[in-house]
Structures are given as C-alpha cells and as structure tokens.
Amino acid sequence: MNRLLLGTVSAFALTLFAGQALAGPEGCDAGEMVIKFSHVVAEKGHPKGEAAVKFAQRVNKEMDGKACMEVFPNSTLFDDDKVMEALLLGDVQIAAPSLSKFEAYTLKYRLFDLPFLFASLADVEAFGSSDTGKSMLKVMEDEGYTGLGYWLSGLKQFSAKKPLLLPADANGLKFRIQTSDVADAMIAGIGGSAQKLAFKEVYGALQTGVVDGQENSWCNIYTQKFFEVQDGITETNHQTLAYLLVTSTEWLEGLDPEIRDQFLSIAEDETAAANADVANKEAACRQNILDAGGTIRELDATQRQAWVDAMKPVWAKFEGDIGKDLIDAAVAVGAGN
Numbered sequence: 026m027n028r029l030l031l032g033t034v035s036a037f038a039l040t041l042f043a044g045q046a047l048a049g050p051e052g053c054d055a056g057e058m059v060i061k062f063s064h065v066v067a068e069k070g071h072p073k074g075e076a077a078v079k080f081a082q083r084v085n086k087e088m089d090g091k092a093c094m095e096v097f098p099n100s101t102l103f104d105d106d107k108v109m110e111a112l113l114l115g116d117v118q119i120a121a122p123s124l125s126k127f128e129a130y131t132l133k134y135r136l137f138d139l140p141f142l143f144a145s146l147a148d149v150e151a152f153g154s155s156d157t158g159k160s161m162l163k164v165m166e167d168e169g170y171t172g173l174g175y176w177l178s179g180l181k182q183f184s185a186k187k188p189l190l191l192p193a194d195a196n197g198l199k200f201r202i203q204t205s206d207v208a209d210a211m212i213a214g215i216g217g218s219a220q221k222l223a224f225k226e227v228y229g230a231l232q233t234g235v236v237d238g239q240e241n242s243w244c245n246i247y248t249q250k251f252f253e254v255q256d257g258i259t260e261t262n263h264q265t266l267a268y269l270l271v272t273s274t275e276w277l278e279g280l281d282p283e284i285r286d287q288f289l290s291i292a293e294d295e296t297a298a299a300n301a302d303v304a305n306k307e308a309a310c311r312q313n314i315l316d317a318g319g320t321i322r323e324l325d326a327t328q329r330q331a332w333v334d335a336m337k338p339v340w341a342k343f344e345g346d347i348g349k350d351l352i353d354a355a356v357a358v359g360a361g362n
Contacts, residue, residue: 053093058284060084060094062119063102063111064268065224067248072178072306073121073268074098074248076299083291091284094119100225106204112273113169121176121268125205130168132346133161136355137265138207139343140336146177146307148359149265150300153177157354166274173270173289174296179242179307180262184255186237190328192216192335198237201227208240208264210339215332224249231255242266244310247317257320261332270296 053059062081068074081094097103103111105122109130112120124134136142143149152158153175162172183189185198196216202208204221212219220236224245230236231254239251245266246252270292277285315321324332344352 053095054090057091057093058280060092060119061097061102061117062094062121063097063108063117064121065100065105066098066245068096068098070248070310071244072299072303073176075306076176076295077121079298080292080295083295084288087291088284088287092288100223104223104225106223109170112271112276115273115276118276119173119270119272121270123178123203124175124265124267124269125203125208127165127269128204128206130165130170132343133164133348133351134269135205135207135343136161136347136351137267138205138211139340139347139352140207140211140263141333142340142352142355142359143180143265144262144359146180146300146304149175149177149267152355152358153267153300155354155358157351161351162269165271169274170271171274171277173272173292175300176268176270176296177300177303178266178268179244179303181240181242181264181266182246182258183240183261183263184238184246184251184258186234186256188257188322189238189259190322190324191331195238199235201230201236201239207339207343210342211264211336214339215335227251228254240264242310243307243314247310247313252314252317252319257322258314259322260324261329263332263336 062077064073064077066074068078077096077098081096084092084094102117105120105126108117108120108122109126111117124137127134143152158175162174165172183195185195185200187194187198189195192215198217200212200217200219201222202212202219209219222230222236227239228249228251231239231251238255240263241251246258252258280288311321340352
C-alpha cells in the first residue's frame with residue numbers, strides 16, 4: 026500500500042496493544058501495525074515536516090502489509106508538551122519535539138541550547154553522528170523513551186519589534202522561548218525577559234504584543250509568518266534548533282525483531298537524508314522571507330562578538346547539568362570540522 030496518510034484525530038481511531046493493530050482506520054489495511062507520528066510544524070516548506078512525509082512514504086512502501094504510518098502535522102494531534110505522555114500511553118508511536126522539550130526527563134540535552142556552541146549545521150550533524158552523540162539517544166530510557174536520531178532544523182535567529190544589532194538593543198524586551206532554562210538564562214544575559222510559550226501560540230503572541238520578539242530557524246520564521254509581525258530578523262546564528270526523533274522504549278522493544286530492524290534502518294536512512302538537505306532548505310526559507318518583503322539584518326564582526334560575549338557565561342552556569350565531558354566533545358567536533 027503506497028500512501029501517506031495525513032489527518033486529525035478520528036472518532037474511529039485505531040486501538041493499539043503492544044504496537045499491534047486490532048483494527049485499521051480508513052486507508053490502512055486490516056492487520057497492519059499503525060504508527061502515528063505527531064509533530065508541530067508545517068507539512069510543506071519545513072525540514073521536519075517534509076522529512077516526516079518522506080519517512081512515512083518509506084515505511085508505507087517498504088513495510089506494506091506490516092506497518093502503516095500516519096503523519097499529523099501542525100499540532101493537529103498533540104503539541105510537543107503533550108506528545109510525550111501520549112507516547113507512553115500508546116496514543117502515538119513517533120514524535121519529534123525540539124531537544125529543549127526534554128528537560129523534565131534529562132538535563133543532558135541542554136548541551137544543544139548552549140549559545141554559539143556550534144558554528145554550523147555541519148558541526149551539529151557531526152556531533153550527532155559521533156559516538157558521544159549516539160550515546161545521548163539512550164539517556165532517557167529509564168524514563169521510557171528511546172531516541173532514534175537527531176533531525177536538524179537550523180540555527181536560530183532573533184527577531185523583535187525593533188532593530189537588534191547589539192545585545193543592549195534587547196534590553197527590556199519580552200522574548201518567546203521554548204521550554205528551556207538555558208534559553209531563559211541567555212535572554213536574561215542580554216537584558217530581556219523570557220516567556221515560555223507553545224509553538225502554535227507564537228504568531229498570536231507576537232501580533233498582539235504579548236511578547237516583543239522570538240528566536241527561531243529561518244524555516245520556522247518563514248512558514249509560520251513570524252516575520253510579518255516583527256520589525257525584522259537579526260542573523261545571529263546563536264543557537265541550534267534540532268529535534269529528537271523519539272519513541273516509546275516499550276513500544277520499540279515490543280516489536281517483532283525483524284520488523285524493528287527494518288523500521289530502525291528506515292529511520293536511520295531518512296535521518297541522514299533529512300539532515301543532508303537542511304542547509305539548502307534554510308537558505309531557501311531565508312530568501313523567501315526577503316522575497317516576501319521581510320527585513321534581515323546582518324551583523325559585522327564586532328557586533329557578533331558582542332552577542333557572543335553577552336551569552337557565553339551561560340555555559341558555566343549549566344556545565345554541571347550537562348557535563349563538561351559532553352561540552353568538550355561538542356567543542357572538539359567543531360574544532361575538527
């Protein structure tokens with residue numbers, strides 16, 4: 026069965042037990058295991074959204090008769106704050122929240138939030154593919170979750186209701202952040218105040234002035250139209266936005282070994298393919314913002330160093346949570362690229 030199923034919650038939703046389908050929803054064959062994949066971004070024009078589509082297409086083609094993957098974009102099923110519980114309850118089988126969303130389960134992923142740790146997406150990918158990066162996929166198994174891979178989205182840029190060229194320009198402004206204490210400390214370091222909001226609430230908060238600015242990747246800024254309700258975007262590349270492709274450890278271990286191996290092989294292939302094309306997608310989204318009339322401000326070397334100096338103290342504050350060994354490993358990867 027070659028198909029991609031996209032939808033919202035149905036009254037006839039599939040009942041799962043230990044990963045096995047008792048009855049199939051419309052579009053899936055009877056007896057197939059249904060794999061629900063919930064995420065919060067757009068289906069098209071966003072690296073994660075498009076990667077999810079391709080992942081489902083591979084599963085539905087190559088595991089036809091054994092598995093059927095449904096993708097639910099744009100928080101139509103769960104947002105990233107609720108999807109973790111849904112994984113444990115078996116309401117979904119796959120999710121891809123931002124790494125910032127896992128602070129309730131581990132503090133190790135705070136590594137990816139450290140400002141100016143990675144200079145490029147290539148550095149992030151190299152670390153994720155390293156032995157250290159792979160070992161971090163398993164840090165939540167005691168909590169019931171297993172990481173399948175890191176899906177990159179981009180480096181983050183700041184936007185606000187006024188021009189931001191130096192950290193002092195952010196003084197007194199309210200910035201939306203993800204659920205991240207590192208980001209909270211980073212915003213405080215530039216004199217702003219942070220407000221944690223769900224992704225789906227950001228546009229409205231910017232539009233109504235609940236917050237004055239935000240930080241995000243080019244494709245999030247473009248596909249969610251944040252640039253329409255901001256004075257402009259400052260190209261800081263200050264932080265990594267990456268997602269953890271994650272599942273329930275119980276669900277994964279409950280699969281037939283042959284099915285599990287095939288599924289994990291597809292997940293690994295699609296993770297590599299998705300990450301290989303992120304830089305191109307981000308560049309296209311950046312250009313799309315300009316083409317739509319958005320303003321992008323570039324920093325000179327002196328301005329950029331001012332942002333680095335303002336944010337770098339955050340590293341020492343969270344070193345104990347993350348582990349100096351992990352920080353050193355990430356720095357070493359960057360130095361070797």
